[in-house]
Amino acid sequence: MTGLGYNPPIRRTPPDMNYIEPKAHLADLFRQAVAAVAPDGTVAIELDRPKQASHGDYACNAAMQLARALKRNPREVAAEIIAALPASERVKKVEIAGPGFINCFLKPIAKQCLVGHVLAQGGDYGRTDGGKGEKVQVEFVSANPTGPLHVGHGRGAAFGASLANCLAFAGHDVYREYYVNDAGRQMDILAVSTWLRYLELNGEFVEFPGNAYQGDYVKRMAEGIYALHGDRYKRAAADVLAGAPDRGEAPEEHLDHLIACAKRLLGPDYAYIHGYALEEQLGDGRNDLTEFGVTFDHWFSERTLHDAGLIDRHVATLQKHGHIYEQDGALWFRSTAFGDEKDRVVKRENGIYTYFAADIAYHLNKFERGFDRVIDVWGADHHGYIPRVKGALKAAGADPERLTVALVQFAVLWEGGQKKSMSTRAGQYVTLRELRGEVGNDACRFFYVLRKSDQHLDFDLDLAKSQSNENPVYYIQYAHARISRVLAAWGGDVRDLHDADPTLLAHTSELALLGRLAEFPEVCAAAAREMAPHLVAYYLKDLAADLHGLYVACQFLVDDEALKQARLALVAATRQTLANGLALLGVSAPDQM
RNA sequence: GCCCUCGUAGCUCAGUGGAUAGAGCAUCCCCCUCCUAAGGGGAGGGUCGCAGGUUCGAUUCCUGCCGUGGGCGCCA
Numbered sequence: 001m002t003g004l005g006y007n008p009p010i011r012r013t014p015p016d017m018n019y020i021e022p023k024a025h026l027a028d029l030f031r032q033a034v035a036a037v038a039p040d041g042t043v044a045i046e047l048d049r050p051k052q053a054s055h056g057d058y059a060c061n062a063a064m065q066l067a068r069a070l071k072r073n074p075r076e077v078a079a080e081i082i083a084a085l086p087a088s089e090r091v092k093k094v095e096i097a098g099p100g101f102i103n104c105f106l107k108p109i110a111k112q113c114l115v116g117h118v119l120a121q122g123g124d125y126g127r128t129d130g131g132k133g134e135k136v137q138v139e140f141v142s143a144n145p146t147g148p149l150h151v152g153h154g155r156g157a158a159f160g161a162s163l164a165n166c167l168a169f170a171g172h173d174v175y176r177e178y179y180v181n182d183a184g185r186q187m188d189i190l191a192v193s194t195w196l197r198y199l200e201l202n203g204e205f206v207e208f209p210g211n212a213y214q215g216d217y218v219k220r221m222a223e224g225i226y227a228l229h230g231d232r233y234k235r236a237a238a239d240v241l242a243g244a245p246d247r248g249e250a251p252e253e254h255l256d257h258l259i260a261c262a263k264r265l266l267g268p269d270y271a272y273i274h275g276y277a278l279e280e281q282l283g284d285g286r287n288d289l290t291e292f293g294v295t296f297d298h299w300f301s302e303r304t305l306h307d308a309g310l311i312d313r314h315v316a317t318l319q320k321h322g323h324i325y326e327q328d329g330a331l332w333f334r335s336t337a338f339g340d341e342k343d344r345v346v347k348r349e350n351g352i353y354t355y356f357a358a359d360i361a362y363h364l365n366k367f368e369r370g371f372d373r374v375i376d377v378w379g380a381d382h383h384g385y386i387p388r389v390k391g392a393l394k395a396a397g398a399d400p401e402r403l404t405v406a407l408v409q410f411a412v413l414w415e416g417g418q419k420k421s422m423s424t425r426a427g428q429y430v431t432l433r434e435l436r437g438e439v440g441n442d443a444c445r446f447f448y449v450l451r452k453s454d455q456h457l458d459f460d461l462d463l464a465k466s467q468s469n470e471n472p473v474y475y476i477q478y479a480h481a482r483i484s485r486v487l488a489a490w491g492g493d494v495r496d497l498h499d500a501d502p503t504l505l506a507h508t509s510e511l512a513l514l515g516r517l518a519e520f521p522e523v524c525a526a527a528a529r530e531m532a533p534h535l536v537a538y539y540l541k542d543l544a545a546d547l548h549g550l551y552v553a554c555q556f557l558v559d560d561e562a563l564k565q566a567r568l569a570l571v572a573a574t575r576q577t578l579a580n581g582l583a584l585l586g587v588s589a590p591d592q593m
Numbered sequence: 594g595c596c597c598u599c600g601u602a603g604c605u606c607a608g609u610g611g612a613u614a615g616a617g618c619a620u621c622c623c624c625c626u627c628c629u630a631a632g633g634g635g636a637g638g639g640u641c642g643c644a645g646g647u648u649c650g651a652u653u654c655c656u657g658c659c660g661u662g663g664g665c666g667c668c669a
Contacts, residue, residue, distance in 0.1 A: 048609090048611085050612080051609095051612085051613085051614085051615090052612080052613075055612070059611090059612090061610095061611070064611080064649070064650085067649075068648090068649075074649075097612075098611080098612050099611080099612080099649070099650075100649090101611080101612070144669065146669095181669060184668080184669050185668070185669070186668080186669055187669095252668095302669095328667080329667090330667055332667095341595075341596075341665075342665090344667095345666090345667045346667095347667085348667040349667060350667080352667090354667065354668085354669090355668070355669045356669095358669095380597080380598075380662095380663060380664080381663060381664060382664085383596080383597050383598085383663080383664060383665095384596070384597080384664050384665050385664090386597095387596090407597085407598085409598075409599090409662085409663080410662095410663080412662095450606085450607095451605095451606075451607095452599095452606090452607085454597095454598060454599080455598085455599070455606080456598085456599075456661090456662060456663090458605080460605095470617090470618080470631090472616095472617070474631055475617090475631070475632090477631090478629080478631050478632080479632095481629080481631090482628080482629065482632085485628070485629065486628045486629095487628095488628095489628055490628085534607085535607095538607060538608090538616085541607095541616075541617085542616085545616085548632055548633065549632095549633070549634095551628080551629095551632070551633085552624090552630095552632065552633045552634085553633085555627075555628070556628060557628050592629085593629080593631065
């Protein structure tokens, strides 16, 4: 094919270079045909991509669906539908197959013109508007700021962030929020843990409770306070322990006693210790998440609910509507009236609101802030909590259907073939920061969402540490890097490729890649609709495989200038799509590896 | 006991009311004179937990059973 036999390609003007989404186009044709064949029949037009290439590009099952209503042979109905199909320049042929499928074969041009479309869309390729600007709040992570984030939180972070990205890409107006539990007993325990360590630095030794926070970060906070304020918060150990219940027999009461003593002995200074610990841990978590590529529009403080009287107000509202009753000195929400298994306390005998009461106020507040829809990303262990929250929303006159809870199963850590026990208070766990350090942010983000969120995730540390190069994320990133290297070797401007003639793309591998690229918007929309960002991850693996296949099958930098332009345009469009998908998952798209 | 989840190849997991159920890893074989072999091609490997039901059609939906994991606090 060189020398005398070489003929320069003739640049033809294609019939219509404007990209029309093939599926939408076919659906439109079928709607018209079905309306003609069965004016009374209501049947949803479904077009699937057949697994086998011999079954065409799209298959329609409308005939089989209609056959029942019309009480006729599906293949006969199919024949009539085909006869009624309006002509289209983009359809090569349609045929009846099997029990009554209508298989559609597109003309190559219908797929080829996608290349220019992708390049023109750029970072917006894959974006859809099905969300119609609906205001959606996604609340995720929301870990207690009582210590470093661990690998379980990491999964919620990666999932929530990717989900939020997918929703935004699908046309929703997304608001990312972190609920800060800064008002409860756990924070008091952290404050006291810090203070006890601080007392040790001052020579006052109170035996450190086994159920207080054990981690070294607590000691570091104590050192920080000591460095700033010396012995200002020092109190006598004997005073702290005076009258304390036995720590062995009643550890929780013992701890509560210490908390009460700290508040009494420190007076207004207790708020400083509490605040210091809170800010340190919150800052640490924020830092950690930011490095992980996870950011929030707002960090919502639980304490503001108490301070602003929102809990009082919302509980009073429930009370006014007769959903609250008093028993044993406590206030109960009658959640059994809304499908819960038992009623729940909202205000304890000691006058303190429960976490649940704060959560009622928080969720009602979300709707008051004008969100059309609220998504909570929770650990799967909270599933029993859903009925009472939805019940409370209903009782307060809000629509529980507007709250969706996405449950994320725990990531269980394995090392040396053994499950690693995780205890936050004992300080025995692998932190998110450690995990990121071991396997890198990209592999972390990708690995976390490679599984359906409601599926248990076995995180094998040994595998992640020793064989991180086998992680599928590299396979995808490599595809991106390969394209970048080719384009760099070419040395031209990608913008000049927009006008390349895509009709030259006729190789099997090229057509396969074109078909895959066309799926991207639907995949993104499905990921948002089904709250399943793993669909994007799996799609990217398939897309990368198609690219690698083409890479081996076809040389891109060929002598034929027009063909070279066409192929470079195709791979540039592929690179764009890979980058768009990786961005949704918070994974980088490197130009070289 | 009740509620939820999952059960698909040796392992880890995708997937779908449709035609011959897929990928990675593992095993075996092959491919760099060539834009990065972190790549590609091929082989073997399955009663889609079991039993009913709905349907023209069920691995997919429903029910029951068995098994896995989790949850059932005046903790957060």
